Amino acid sequence: MPELPEVETVRLGLADRVIGRIIIAEMHDTEKGFPNAPVDVKNFLLGATITGVRRRAKVLMIDLSTGYSLIVHLKMTGQLVFVSPDDRFGAGHPNDSLINTLPDKSTRVTLSFKDGAALYFNDQRKFGWMKLIPTAEIPSLSFMQKVGPEPLDASFTKEAFKERFTRRKKTSIKAALLDQSVVAGIGNIYADEALWGAKVHPTRKVETITEQEFTDLYNEVRAVMSLAIEKGGSSNHTYVNAEGKKGSYMDFARAFRREGLPCPRCGTIIEKIRVAGRGTHICPHCQVL
Template sequence: MPELPEVETIYLGLERLIKGKRFESVTFDVQKSFPNSYNEVDQFMINATVIGIQRRGKALLIELNSNYSLIVHLRMTGQLVYEGKEIRFGGGHPSSSLLNSLPDKSTRVVVTFTDGSKLYFNDQRKFGWMRLYPTSQINSLPFFAKLGPDPLDNLFTWQDLRQRLQKRTQSSIKSVLLDQGVVSGVGNIYADESLWGAQIHPATKVQALKIRDYKALYASLVSVLRLSIEKGGSTDRNYVNAEGKKGNYLEIAKVFRKEGQPCPRCGTEIIKIRFAGRGTHLCPRCQKVKTA
């Protein structure tokens, strides 16, 4: 669920809220959520200062001045929430937030900074993780080494998209869009939304796509991702940003979670099917399967 726009929103929040802060202590409940040893945490995290934050695909990198970086992947239900003098939870805090008080029962890691502020890593399903790695090794970690380009990179063009998709001509377009090695950051929500925008059926084989399809898909993907960032991302179930607030993109989504409602383009009822093992939303009239 946290896809590119959600992780970008968290990134923007962390940039403002924790950059320059120094770690005082760290506690965690299950090793799976934070697999480093106590020794590594003591040596490379405690008393280290946050010097930079990056997003790469759906992952966050928090760079420390100890030559280590903290990598965070939220997977399905992860949250990274800040609490400090600017932001408090509970105690009658008026809330567009999903959160009442922290920590809660899904809190896996609590990081405390020297100014008393805290960063909570919550993860209901425990698929997500955060982990310290030497900064110099990050680019060679398998996850990052094979990561495709960011679709919002200024240098990324429709020709790049076409060239990368065309390495997978036998596959369906939706499966390929979800492959982080082809393009990074796209998940189930924005795959469905961008394919609707480009009027391409998710099951269409890449080999059946024409030049105009690549151009349309590129334009659609970029605009959907940008629009969602403006809206603070999508809150489907439990996504919140670094301030604990929900995103608003789903209010203006065209097909995702809109089954039974009219297609904004042609009025036909949006359907939900199961495709490539996932819930897939589309307009059966605007998005026909094309064959080569």
């Protein structure tokens, strides 16, 4: 799914497009989709103006003028795509662009705006969700209580990074990196990329990671996340930004989904193994046990 850089890319795109727009209707085609409470939808979603779009870890928060917020998790295949009336079949937009074909069979929620624009929440695998809750209740959500620090926050130090792992001494470094309560926002792509960058084998137990390796991992996590945001995230199949367009980080990937190709550092063929139940890409020469 979208990891931190993909969710941040969506957030930036939405902030440009939906803030100030007024929601006049919502339609959804699955019960899992959202607004579980019809009364709240009627009173706090319809007619609301969007006032802000925030992100914490991989969760998006769309704040409304009514004091409620839409909370969204895209999980593996979720998308939030904004389409203005001018976009459809407009000049300069490729014919194969998603925006000309939405809604489609993966569309779970459609939010219609007063000016004719729409925001589509699509999710092929239906793992994602969208909820409507009072904005003031967000900080007390169990997710917000448990989630670790944002890796790109200026206040997030190398010392804090290392300290977060003390609770996961016996597990693999990859499983710990994927644990959202340790550090927020890392997923399968950027875990592999950061481990490759720091030359750390993903199955290494956390308690065996040296001071220098923690320093390298800290720097790599931040560098990889920053570069990915700059490139608009990674796209394999389903991920798109708020304009329905793909990101380009995969052009810069050094290990992820590069099995069978040479390691950019030493030329050894990248291998794919399984760690913590996830497909994992390593250079067997650079990342030794």
